[in-house]
Amino acid sequence: MARRNEERRAALLDAAIEVLAAEGARGLTFRAVDQRAAVPAGTASNYFANRDELLTQAGGRVYERLGPGEAVLAAGFDGPRDRARLTELMHDLVARVTAFPTGFLALLELRLESTRRPELREVLTARIRADLEGNLAYHESAGLPGDRSTVLLLYLALNWLVLEQLTLPELLPDQQRHGLVTTLVERLLDAGPQA
């Protein structure tokens, strides 16, 4: 008996993200989602046929909510196209992702879970690839300095930087993290464009 209230469904998925971040992939149960969403027990059961569906749709939901950030970036088409601008954008990016910590953590949990669920891995791969391609396309069309490798290397390093901050915040002081972003852009660019 599938329920069709989209608003409620979205609320359940948001709750699922919170649960993923707070309890881990294994802790994502229908009951836990019900509880987190403050709806009566059994509700999530009625909206999702099984755990797999809940998992994959939760992954999609994270990107739905992270998406608007891209729109914000798109508003940054004006302004200079130099290194300072890119540095600023990267600082903003890190801040934006960090501001939705449960989303980032949920995505990580899903990555680990996808080790065991080929179907989930496919969905995640497709989504993250689309995101990456989007970033590459944006970077190029915005005329920002740096080539494809620049963007990819930024992606790698910044992701782990955020991971570091969210999981072991005491390892690198805030100030050092900030400096690393600046230095990273600097070095990737100075040597980059001619490659």
Add this chain to the structure above:
Amino acid sequence: MARRNEERRAALLDAAIEVLAAEGARGLTFRAVDQRAAVPAGTASNYFANRDELLTQAGGRVYERLGPGEAVLAAGFDGPRDRARLTELMHDLVARVTAFPTGFLALLELRLESTRRPELREVLTARIRADLEGNLAYHESAGLPGDRSTVLLLYLALNWLVLEQLTLPELLPDQQRHGLVTTLVERLLDAGPQA
């Protein structure tokens, strides 16, 4: 009733690492460890007072097993100290970590679990800091090119590169990953030393 057979204890911790990687932090139960280690049910209960102990000791065990890799690196004190050498070392590093995938994944699970367990976070922070400091010290004493920031940025980017390979291998083709390592070292060094 604590048992003291160190060999058996190590075998149980190795099993715990496998379980962490395969089932997630939440899947790490005494029974699962028993089963994976092929010992009778209840054995892990006798060796570890509670789950926390099992968790933290498993984290330590990963580094015990990853440690020898550092020793191998130490054997690399001879040879040139140029960019090509560093590139080679980084390729080796990635290969070495990738060769022990369950260790890497277990560590990731522990990071996520440490979000909920302050005690575990402290232990992990200390260990990873020691590892990082070790890398920094090695890099400097070996006279390899690049400064502190170089090492830190390598750490960030390469970690996520490995994560990418282990969780969503279809996202980046092997060849591209390989090229990224080379490019990363290249760009970090060309702009680096004067900073």
Add this chain to the structure above:
DNA sequence: AAGTTAGCACTACACCCGGAGTGGTATCAA
């Protein structure tokens, strides 16, 4: 405007799975 119906929120129940912890027994070594 009243009656009818369809869908959904909510509740309760029956079933099942899996893990914790512990006490007892067998086995081996000093």
Add this chain to the structure above:
DNA sequence: TTGATACCACTCCGGGTGTAGTGCTAACTT
């Protein structure tokens, strides 16, 4: 013989699933 440890079995407990059943509400019909 005695002490320690490996091994096994048993009981208790918690939590999750899926579904059947009940009432409410809102929209549609005539």
